[in-house]
Amino acid sequence: MLNYDYVIVGAGVVGCSVAYELSKYSHSILLIDKNSDVALAASGAAGAFLSPLLGKENLFKDLVTKSLIYSTKFYQTNFPQYFNPCGTTRIPKNKEDEEKFKSYIPYMDFEYEKDEQGYFFKIGSVIDSFNMCKAIIKSVSNHVSTKFNYEVSSIEYKDGKWFLNDTIGAQNIIFTTGSDVSLIDQFYLKIRSVWGRRIDISTSSTFKHNYHKECSISQSKSIDKINNFVSIGATHYRDKAGIDDIEANTDELIKKANDIKKLQDIKILNHYVGARACSIDYFPIVGDIIDEKKTLKEFPYLKNGTKVETKRFTRYKNAYILTGVGGRGFVFAPYLANLLVNHIVNSAQLDKNITIDRLFQREVKRIK
Template sequence: MNKTYEYIIIGAGIAGCSTAYFLSKYSKSILLIDRNCDLAQGASGAAGAFLSPLLGKPNKFKDLVTKALKFSTEFYKEITPKEITNCGVVRIPKNNEDEEKFQSYKPYMDFEFTQEEKGYFFEIGSQVNSYNICKILAKDVEKRFKYEVKSYKKEDRFWLINDEIKANNLIITTGADISLIDEKYFNIRAVWGQKIDIESTTCISKNYHKACSLSHSVKLEDKDTYLTSIGATHNRIDCDLRVCNCCLSKKELSDIEHDTYTKELVKNNTKELLEKANDIRLIHEPKVVDIKIGPRASSIDYFPMVGKLVDSNKTLDKFPHLKNGSHIKDEMLSTIDNLYVLNGVGGRGYVLSPYLAKVLVDEIQKNNFLNVEITTHRLFKRWVKKLF
């Protein structure tokens, strides 16, 4: 007979692994599921895993990123100092217009910086080892790989997955693939990301960001060459993800042999990344040694999606006047019991996920309130307005 778990987390990227870590402080009955063969095989594996400040004038999204960057940087240093390299980042404007923006942002910088190499050096800039971070975060929870979740339903007080595994609580952290979320207001924009690792004779001592991100170099053992990461591309996937789920449903997306279109896209993106990196620093004798690809998930307003899902059918049955544009308080919206999400972290997954996972677990365990900017309630209310 299959085991019943207190928590099941679907999706073993940085969001799922971060959630597993914080939940493990409260429960030993946790199962982390992924359809891939290992952790961090999708967008989390394709991420450059850079921790860098968001520049701009004050706004709520920038405040969120700044708070998360401070939290996550200290968090990684505390739990796994060997997997974070805090070498700083040089942010270089792409053109004159970008330089003008940088100048206008100066009074609003959240972190100390100095002018350096035609750009601005931020000491807080870091990079983490994406796979090792996920492995460390999830080390204390049970894991099941190569397991495809095809269905889940409420049976008594449990969630029943594929008619075989039970959980008291279900947490969905599947990124761009939202096929398991049957709510039309829950919309994702998938952005194709690619990262390449190159071996070259060029040694780079810090991270850079211009039109792409270029990492510090690591010397290869028994060689006079260095390993450097370049990432990431930002190609929008224009497919209707609820109709065509082809790329997102691939179990091993980084296996680029599955179709000609993907191979051509990867080839073009590799060329693009090398050109953009050379615009930052001239890289001698580059040799591509690894390629990672994956679709990153962003919401329509860039804010993440955290917490319980609003049950649109129950809410509209209970408050039919919402169809006429009426407003009600968030706490009056019907939500689905014991079902949570952490999604929409976009290209800042390694900055946002640990912070948001802590916030989500605090909501589950301590009934803490979530900021309205990150709940699913905002998406539901916008969806209702457009419907009628």
């Protein structure tokens, strides 16, 4: 039996970020994943483009802004070799979109300048998603153990400890499994999978920075005297059926990219597909997992809409979650991991807009 203070289930960018933050407080951490390495699902398929959320002031935009500031500094300070702060031009899709852009100008959180196609934001960047996750875990390898190709089939809490498959014991368990929340059997935990695609290409075209319109195009990197490496990414598909035709969807991405900048002498190098985990209200899901059965047994009138202080809800002992980061995984992950670990270790309070409590309160009213 292997025993740890913390076991993190899921080794995408969220799980790697949580492991990084926990390593500041513990040397007894295990990161596990059913795949053979980190970032082999949604995180590895991500285009990992970081740019501001445009719009008028609202709580979600505020969260994205805080996350972008924190995560940009995190990547640039600790892992600059996999972080490219080249800037991003955001291009309106049409005249109506252009008018929206103009109306957002008083609410811009970051410096920008008008360029030939849209609005250039210096803070925009792009990340080498797979190698970034590898680097994060390598940097804490003295404190964090890893176990890959490990499929969790059973989880049980007994005698003050969590047991996984009767082979691993943990004082604390943290679920960072993205869109797959099947290990957490709670009716209120509803996740929407929004499928995204990324293709890596070689092209003779060159781009001085990132561009975003209906898809994102990365700054070009030289391969040889003629060809350059470029990534193109988009997260648009509500179900997997929409991306099963690889050839058709590759053509669609190329078409959208050509609407931004003309691509010459294209050769497809790689294509990636991943399911982004989205909550119903788009906010991330962070915090202590609520035991729905025990909470409803104690407060059955919750079904009628009666309010109960969330601190009175029954929680699973030392069980936490961080998911629902959608298409902004690399923006949210470092910032939210810091908040969650600070909550776990130092009992810091989490913002009510990101806690799991809001989902429980919403869904419990729908019980007949």
